[in-house]
Every structure is written in C-alpha cells, then in structure tokens.
Amino acid sequence: MDLDALLRCVGTTSCVVTQLTSGMIIGMLLFLIASGVTLIFGVLNVINFAHGSLYMIGAYAAWTFYQLTGSYFVSALGAAVAVGMLGILFERVLMSKVYGSNVLMQLLVCYAVVLISDDLIKIIWGPVPLSMGMPPEFRLPPIRFMGGVIPPFYLFMILAAMAIGLLLWLVIVRTRFGSIVRAAAINGPMVSALGIRVNLYYAAVFGIGSALAGAAGALAAPVRSLTPGMGFSILIESFIVTVIGGMGSIVGAFVASIIIGLTRSFGSIGFPLFVDGVMFLIMALVLIFKPSGLFGREHR
Amino acid sequence: MTSTESRRASRRQVLKGAGALAAAGVIGAPAISKAQTGAIKIGVPTILSGRVAILGQTSVGGLKVVFDKFNAAGGINGRKIEMVVRDSKGAPQEAAKVTRDLINNDKCEIILDAEASSAAFAVQEVIREIGVLCIHSNSETSSLTADPKLHVPTAFRTARQGIHDAIGGGDYAAKIAKAKGLKKWATCSPDYAYGRSNTAEFMEYAKHFDGNIQVVEESWPKLFQPDYTEVVTKLLNAKADAMYSALWGGDLVAFIDQANLYGLFDKQASFMVNLGDYGVVDQVKQFPQGVYSGGRYNRTVPATKENEEWYQNYVKTQKHKPTNWSWENAVAAEFVVEALKKTDGDTNGKKMAEAIKGMTLRSQFGTKGTVTMRAEDNTLIDYIIGYGVSLSKEPYVADFQASAWEPIIELEKQWKKKQGYIS
Numbered sequence: 001m002d003l004d005a006l007l008r009c010v011g012t013t014s015c016v017v018t019q020l021t022s023g024m025i026i027g028m029l030l031f032l033i034a035s036g037v038t039l040i041f042g043v044l045n046v047i048n049f050a051h052g053s054l055y056m057i058g059a060y061a062a063w064t065f066y067q068l069t070g071s072y073f074v075s076a077l078g079a080a081v082a083v084g085m086l087g088i089l090f091e092r093v094l095m096s097k098v099y100g101s102n103v104l105m106q107l108l109v110c111y112a113v114v115l116i117s118d119d120l121i122k123i124i125w126g127p128v129p130l131s132m133g134m135p136p137e138f139r140l141p142p143i144r145f146m147g148g149v150i151p152p153f154y155l156f157m158i159l160a161a162m163a164i165g166l167l168l169w170l171v172i173v174r175t176r177f178g179s180i181v182r183a184a185a186i187n188g189p190m191v192s193a194l195g196i197r198v199n200l201y202y203a204a205v206f207g208i209g210s211a212l213a214g215a216a217g218a219l220a221a222p223v224r225s226l227t228p229g230m231g232f233s234i235l236i237e238s239f240i241v242t243v244i245g246g247m248g249s250i251v252g253a254f255v256a257s258i259i260i261g262l263t264r265s266f267g268s269i270g271f272p273l274f275v276d277g278v279m280f281l282i283m284a285l286v287l288i289f290k291p292s293g294l295f296g297r298e299h300r
Numbered sequence: 301m302t303s304t305e306s307r308r309a310s311r312r313q314v315l316k317g318a319g320a321l322a323a324a325g326v327i328g329a330p331a332i333s334k335a336q337t338g339a340i341k342i343g344v345p346t347i348l349s350g351r352v353a354i355l356g357q358t359s360v361g362g363l364k365v366v367f368d369k370f371n372a373a374g375g376i377n378g379r380k381i382e383m384v385v386r387d388s389k390g391a392p393q394e395a396a397k398v399t400r401d402l403i404n405n406d407k408c409e410i411i412l413d414a415e416a417s418s419a420a421f422a423v424q425e426v427i428r429e430i431g432v433l434c435i436h437s438n439s440e441t442s443s444l445t446a447d448p449k450l451h452v453p454t455a456f457r458t459a460r461q462g463i464h465d466a467i468g469g470g471d472y473a474a475k476i477a478k479a480k481g482l483k484k485w486a487t488c489s490p491d492y493a494y495g496r497s498n499t500a501e502f503m504e505y506a507k508h509f510d511g512n513i514q515v516v517e518e519s520w521p522k523l524f525q526p527d528y529t530e531v532v533t534k535l536l537n538a539k540a541d542a543m544y545s546a547l548w549g550g551d552l553v554a555f556i557d558q559a560n561l562y563g564l565f566d567k568q569a570s571f572m573v574n575l576g577d578y579g580v581v582d583q584v585k586q587f588p589q590g591v592y593s594g595g596r597y598n599r600t601v602p603a604t605k606e607n608e609e610w611y612q613n614y615v616k617t618q619k620h621k622p623t624n625w626s627w628e629n630a631v632a633a634e635f636v637v638e639a640l641k642k643t644d645g646d647t648n649g650k651k652m653a654e655a656i657k658g659m660t661l662r663s664q665f666g667t668k669g670t671v672t673m674r675a676e677d678n679t680l681i682d683y684i685i686g687y688g689v690s691l692s693k694e695p696y697v698a699d700f701q702a703s704a705w706e707p708i709i710e711l712e713k714q715w716k717k718k719q720g721y722i723s
Contacts, residue, residue: 224554226550
C-alpha cells in the first residue's frame with residue numbers, strides 16, 4: 001500500500017488528468033466487450049463465455065485488413081462486420097442449440113469454441129505475437145492538458161467507444177427493432193405469436209454483441225500485442241463489469257466499466273499489489289448488497 | 301420454444317460457469333504423444349498454447365535441430381531419440397502432472413524441462429522424487445540451481461541465469477548511467493519469480509557499480525497483462541531518468557506500443573533485457589530510439605560462420621526464426637547427446653548426471669567457443685551475454701558489448717554468500 005503516493009497524485013492536476021484519462025481508456029474498451037456480453041445475456045439469457053475469442057478474432061481480422069488495405073478505419077469497420085457475421089453463424093449453428101440448457105452445457109460449447117479458435121489463430125497467423133503498430137494518422141505527440149498527458153489515439157478510442165455505446169442504446173431504446181428485441185427478451189413466444197420471426201432477432205442480437213467484441217478487438221489492435229489466447233484475460237474483467245453493472249444492463253456496463261477503469265488507474269499508484277483484490281471486492285460488495293447489480297433488474 | 305423465464309440462468313450459475321471457465325483456462329491438454337518401442341523417449345513439458353506459445357514452439361525447434369541430426373546419424377546402439385512434447389500452459393500444477401505422466405505413463409527416460417520459471421520449480425520437485433535426468437532449458441530464475449536447498453543431483457540448467465545477466469547488465473547500465481547522469485531509476489517487470497528476482501538482481505548490481513543510482517518507482521504488471529496503460533502513466537508520473545524492464549515476448553511488444561503513445565521513451569533511457577529476441581524486436585512497429593537491450597539470440601552475436609550456419613539451418617528446418625529459448629534448448633539437447641555417448645546409451649539418471657557434471661562442449665553460443673556445465677551447482681557458464689543498442693532493422697543490435705565472465709563468477713560468489721547459499 002502506498003496511500004501517500006495516491007494522495008500526492010490526487011493533489012496534483014497533471015497526475016489526476018493522466019490517471020483519469022488512463023482509467024477511461026481501460027474502462028471504455030472493457031465497456032465495448034462487456035456491453036456485448038450483457039446485451040446477449042439480457043435478450044437471449046445465454047452467457048457467451050466465448051466472447052473473449054470474438055474480441056481476439058476482431059483484433060486479428062483488423063490486423064489482416066490493415067495489411068491488405070492500409071486503412072485503419074476500413075480495417076476496424078471490416079473487423080466489426082466480419083466478427084458480427086461470424087457471431088451470427090456461431091449463434092445459428094451452435095448457441096441456438098443450447099438455449100434453455102443448463103449453463104454448464106453452454107459453458108462446454110463456448111469452451112470448445114475458445115479452444116478451437118485459439119488453435120485456428122495459431123495455425124493461420126502463427127504463435128508469434130503480432131503487432132499492428134500505430135496507424136500513421138495517430139502517430140502524433142501526446143496532447144498536454146492541465147499538465148496531464150493524453151495520447152490522441154486513446155482520445156479517439158474513448159470517443160469511439162462512447163459513440164458506439166450511445167448508438168447501441170438508441171437502437172435498443174428508440175427503434176422498432178429495439179422494441180421487438182426488448183419484447184422478445186421478456187416473452188419470446190408472445191412476440192413469435194404476433195408473427196415476428198424471433199429467431200432472426202436473436203441471431204441479429206448475437207451478431208451485434210459479437211460485432212461489439214470485434215470492434216473492441218480492432219480498437220485494441222494498434223496498442224496490444226496479438227497472441228492466441230489474448231481474449232481470455234479480458235473476458236474475466238468483462239464478466240466482473242457485467243456482474244457489477246447488472247446482467248443485461250448496458251447503462252450498468254458503462255458505469256461499471258468506468259469504476260473498474262478508475263480502480264485500476266488510481267489503484268496502480270495507491271495499492272498496486274491489491275488492484276485485482278479491490279476489483280473483486282467491489283464485485284463481492286455489489287453481490288451482497290445489490291445482487292442484481294447496480295443497474296440490473298431484480299429477477300423474480 | 302422454451303420460455304424466457306425457464307431459460308433464465310441464475311447469478312450463481314453464471315459465477316459457477318465463470319469459475320469453471322477460469323479453471324479450465326489453466327488446465328492444459330496433451331499435445332503430442334507418440335510412443336515407439338526401442339526409442340529413447342525424452343519428455344518435454346512446455347508451453348504450446350496461449351500468449352507464450354512461441355516459447356514452446358522455438359524451444360522444441362532448438363531440440364529438434366540437434367535430435368534430428370543425432371537420429372539421422374543412426375542414434376546410439378540402434379536407439380533413436382523420440383521427443384514427447386506436452387502442453388502445460390505454464391501452470392505449475394499442470395507442469396508437475398504432465399512431468400509425472402511423461403515419466404510414469406509415456407515411459408520417458410529423460411526430461412527436458414522447457415517450462416518458464418513459473419512452472420520449472422514444480423518440475424524440479426517431481427525430478428527430486430523420481431530421479432531421472434532433467435535439464436531446465438528455459439527457467440532463468442537464479443535460485444533454481446543456486447539455492448542448495450533446491451538442489452537435485454540429477455537436475456541441470458542450460459538456460460541463462462538471472463544473476464549472470466544482472467551482473468553483466470548492471471555493469472553495462474552503470475557505465476551509461478555515469479556517462480549520462482542517470483540517477484533516478486524506475487522498474488517495470490512481470491509479477492512472478494523471474495521478473496521479481498531478475499529486476500532485484502539487476503538493480504542491485506547497477507547500484508553496486510554506480511552508487512548514485514536509486515530506484516524511485518517499481519511497477520509489477522501481471523504476466524500476460526493485456527493493458528499497460530496504468531503502468532505507463534505511473535512510470536510517467538515517477539519522472540525517472542532511466543527504466544529497467546524484464547518484460548518479455550508479446551507483453552514487451554504491447555508495453556512498448558502503449559508506452560510510445562505517452563512518449564515515455566523520449567523522457568528516459570530504457571534498458572530491456574529481453575528486447576533482443578526475434579519475434580519481439582522485429583514485431584515492434586514504432587521502434588523507440590536508443591533503447592538498450594540484453595543479448596538474447598542474434599545471428600550476428602557472435603558474428604561467426606558457425607552461428608550464421610546454425611541460424612540458416614534452423615530457419616530452413618523449423619520455418620521460423622530462432623529465439624533465446626532455441627539456443628538454450630539446443631545446448632540442452634547437445635548435453636544429452638554427449639552424455640548418452642559417454643554412458644553408451646544408458647539413460648539412468650545418476651549415470652547421465654555424472655556424465656554431464658562439469659562437461660565442456662564446443663558451442664558457437666560460448667564466449668570462447670565452448671560452454672561448461674559447472675559442477676558445483678549444475679548450471680551453465682561461459683555462454684555469451686551482454687548488452688547493446690537496439691535497432692529497428694537487421695541486425696537489430698549495434699555496439700554489442702559481451703560481458704567478461706571472470707568478474708561475473710567472482711561477484712556471483714559474493715552474491716551466493718550474501719544469500720546464504722554458500723559459506
């Protein structure tokens with residue numbers, strides 16, 4: 001514990017600005033992944049334990065598109081779309097077969113996908129870590145703000161993640177598609193009885209959730225090394241976010257992501273050896289005092 | 301269709317599932333298992349999956365180059381060597397289990413432990429019980445062979461040793477620190493046995509050679525951590541003159557990419573012991589200027605015909621570039637082959653150990669064209685270590701300065717006394 005260092009940091013504008021943006025960066029990437037997990041759970045009631053693999057595939061797809069096109073924006077968009085389509089395939093061929101099954105059956109299917117995708121990545125791209133490198137448009141000196149340091153790419157990441165989150169929220173809350181999805185989440189058979197092909201909506205939701213993971217992978221690709229199995233560690237954190245925010249709540253995932261991001265950012269200064277412990281402590285406290293999560297609906 | 305309510309998974313189920321997934325993630329699965337009567341079976345527990353699969357792949361590559369040559373020459377007494385390689389994912393409990401399986405079920409007579417330090421200690425304890433010959437080819441944590449309490453008579457190490465790198469690197473760093481006035485240092489190394497001990501030893505010897513050096517910040521990111529943002533900003537806030545890092549593999553590539561965004565390398569000198577590996581140095585896209593790197597494996601160090609031939613042969617047969625792990629494993633395989641020749645093919649652990657103890661081999665990886673398995677602590681000496689300035693293109697290193705072994709041996713003795721390993 002180095003609480004003196006934490007107090008010194010909190011008392012310095014430059015440190016606060018740097019750590020705040022650092023927390024937002026960590027949080028927003030987590031948000032993109034966790035929002036996919038929570039969306040799929042909220043509508044389909046399945047826990048996609050293979051979500052980390054979709055994030056990994058998104059990163060590798062972005063790397064490949066970048067090699068082919070040289071355009072980061074095209075690569076990011078292409079990766080999100082490709083992973084979204086892969087997600088639909090995954091849902092139709094595998095996940096739809098285990099709807100209503102025990103959660104351990106879902107876990108088994110997902111774990112098989114995790115192992116297969118890790119090995120396929122190794123076969124196609126090799127075991128050597130790959131690096132996309134920073135696209136030229138972002139190779140700029142860091143922005144100085146109130147003494148703090150903010151890299152331009154990270155600013156883009158934060159804004160992109162926020163924009164995607166806002167778009168997702170608008171689609172779910174303000175569109176006909178969103179209304180049907182929300183209705184299907186509450187009572188699928190009733191929606192089906194109204195002549196709506198619910199299965200198509202389920203596949204679309206799974207595809208959107210997967211595309212979010214793909215987008216997160218593409219956003220991470222320029223700054224994280226691409227290795228087989230890279231999705232595993234981020235999946236654990238995204239589950240923490242999902243549990244804290246409330247299973248099925250996108251707003252909850254947003255708030256919880258920021259909480260986790262700031263915990264890691266300031267925790268690395270004040271309690272560097274206990275950052276993970278604090279994250280799990282927050283999760284435990286939420287489970288004790290508000291078991292449905294900060295923004296989750298109570299299950300009856 | 302099943303109704304939504306009946307499909308709803310409880311929170312407890314979710315947490316159970318997440319827990320089971322986490323457990324599954326650390327439990328490995330057998331990778332290659334081929335049995336062949338008559339062959340000398342050598343078990344190789346290593347990491348073949350996940351973020352450091354490159355460790356296993358290039359370790360096996362180093363072993364194969366030597367064993368394929370041995371087999372092509374007819375083996376010994378008609379017996380050829382067959383490797384049985386298994387994936388432990390680097391988890392200590394799995395490495396121990398895999399090693400037992402290799403010996404008890406696959407009937408392996410020798411173990412070449414190509415694990416990272418996180419699992420090598422677990423393998424060492426299995427060897428203590430069973431007593432077959434074991435060569436640790438990747439673990440660099442000094443205590444594995446330096447601490448007499450951990451000593452196992454049939455276990456050896458061909459991996460470079462942290463304390464050797466620390467003394468050589470500390471000397472090199474101190475000279476630069478004196479010349480450039482680098483007094484305030486920060487560290488950033490992975491939070492496990494290797495990262496902790498390597499960093500402590502490096503800084504100890506940097507301070508030994510330059511008394512003005514002081515450590516003002518320490519960061520211990522987790523092994524395989526995907527994001528280093530909070531670590532980078534912490535280092536930035538420390539405003540140190542220089543930084544030492546023992547990060548390696550994909551972790552190091554990610555750290556450099558992320559630190560570049562904050563301009564960290566413009567603000568301080570950086571010493572990275574593991575930057576020199578192929579698969580790392582050639583993956584960094586925005587290469588920071590003036591970073592000092594430890595010598596791992598490089599085709600130009602030493603710049604000899606033998607080394608270039610070995611590199612070319614490795615690339616041709618294994619279809620990828622060799623790493624530091626490749627030469628360490630190639631040397632381990634050479635020791636096994638030479639010991640088998642001495643024992644006339646007898647793989648008895650004691651006999652093999654007697655043959656290897658104190659053995660000197662001709663090797664292009666040695667400072668004087670040879671490497672020696674030191675008898676007193678079963679560890680390799682006289683291999684090439686040193687530091688140089690990293691480059692973004694071939695040959696990836698400039699001004700390489702090889703460390704002299706005499707002062708390393710002398711200071712290592714003092715270090716062992718200080719640790720209570722010798723009196």
